[in-house]
Amino acid sequence: MSGALARASSDAQNAVEPSWVDGHDRLRSRDFQRLATFIHGYSGIKVPPSKATMIEGRLRKRVRALGMRSLDEYCDYLFQRDGLAAEEIHLIDVVTTNKTEFFREPEHFRILAEDVLPRIMAERRVSARAPVKVWSAAASTGAEAYTIAMVLAEQRRRMPDLVGVVYATDICTDVLGTAQGGIFPAEMVSPVPPEMRSRYVMRAKDPASRLVRIVPELRAMVQFGRLNLMDASYPMDRDLDIVFCRNVLIYFDKPTQLAVLRRLCDHLRPGGYLLLGHSETLSGFDLPVRPAGTAVFRRS
Incomplete structure (x- = not known):
């Protein structure tokens, strides 16, 4: 393979492959910021960078449910392929915290x-x-x-x-x-x-x-x-x-x-x-x- 073709092949692969760290699919920083902005605007919930790992873990459930390969593909669906309107309720469901108890603060x-x-x-x-x-x-x-x-x-x-x-x-x-x-x-x-x-x-x-x-x-x-x-x-x-x-x-x-x-x-x-x-x-x-x-x- 020529150098030009090798570089083109490498660039193409990098364009579709997700980021992986220690074997886990990770959100790119740009996608995390997009998600945090949407979540805050839609629900009022603040999502600081310290919550990134938690958000990744919860969103992987949606990735699996939709039959997608990665968080990258899921974020492309949301922000590049106009999937946000169809997905917004599910997205909010997986990122909200729902701690509750009977007679809490009695x-x-x-x-x-x-x-x-x-x-x-x-x-x-x-x-x-x-x-x-x-x-x-x-x-x-x-x-x-x-x-x-x-x-x-x-x-x-x-x-x-x-x-x-x-x-x-x-x-x-x-x-x-x-x-x-x-x-x-x-x-x-x-x-x-x-x-x-x-x-x-x-x-x-x-x-x-x-x-x-x-x-x-x-x-x-x-x-x-x-x-x-x-x-x-x-x-x-x-x-x-x-x-x-x-x-x-x-x-x-x-x-x-x-x-x-x-x-x-x-x-x-x-x-x-x-x-x-x-x-x-x-x-x-x-x-x-x-x-x-x-x-x-x-x-x-």
Whole structure:
């Protein structure tokens, strides 16, 4: 082979072959930056270079699912062959973090039961039977939404006029599918108090099964749907009593946090409650809410 042909062959091979390090397909820096920019613009989630290895590992699942050879081919499909529109939901599904637990940050559910719900019922100006509307705005696999539903159901035993509805949304379609089924590993419901577990969690008939399911009457209280908090407006009622948006703002930069919080507040009725994660703060933000507890705020 002549030198010119050898160079041409080498150039052609380099143009189609992916980057490999230690036997693993790796993202080129340009493609990582493109992905990070898209993810931030679409979902508000910051993806620093330190997350590159994590993103590579998760995207390899999509590479395999699409029958592609490499991350290079996948990125070419996204950015050179107009595949982004068809792939964006799947892309967001694989890069989002979905940590969730029943009764996570339990102080919030004590406040909900002992303070917030009794106060809401005492202040009702319309029919006492009007539903208390609660939104779990980053629902993941549904543990938070079902925990809220358990608290509502428990308090209805004490306040018969209390009727609750829980709206549960997330940007990730995969976790919403799990949430709607209401089926979880048995160990996941261990934080649920025993009396509530006996009322609201069903064990499988097979004693060897390690799965449990939320009871039908509780599942009926929760309405799941996909929603992107980065959207300019939300298809939600504007008279919500309570909004849970916990441990999601930490993934956003300050301008995004403020924009999302303003939209959330727009959907709270006057006197409604906003609950954030214990590590999240409203410090420095001009919002129509005032503190009402640890990471609990009430609309003015």
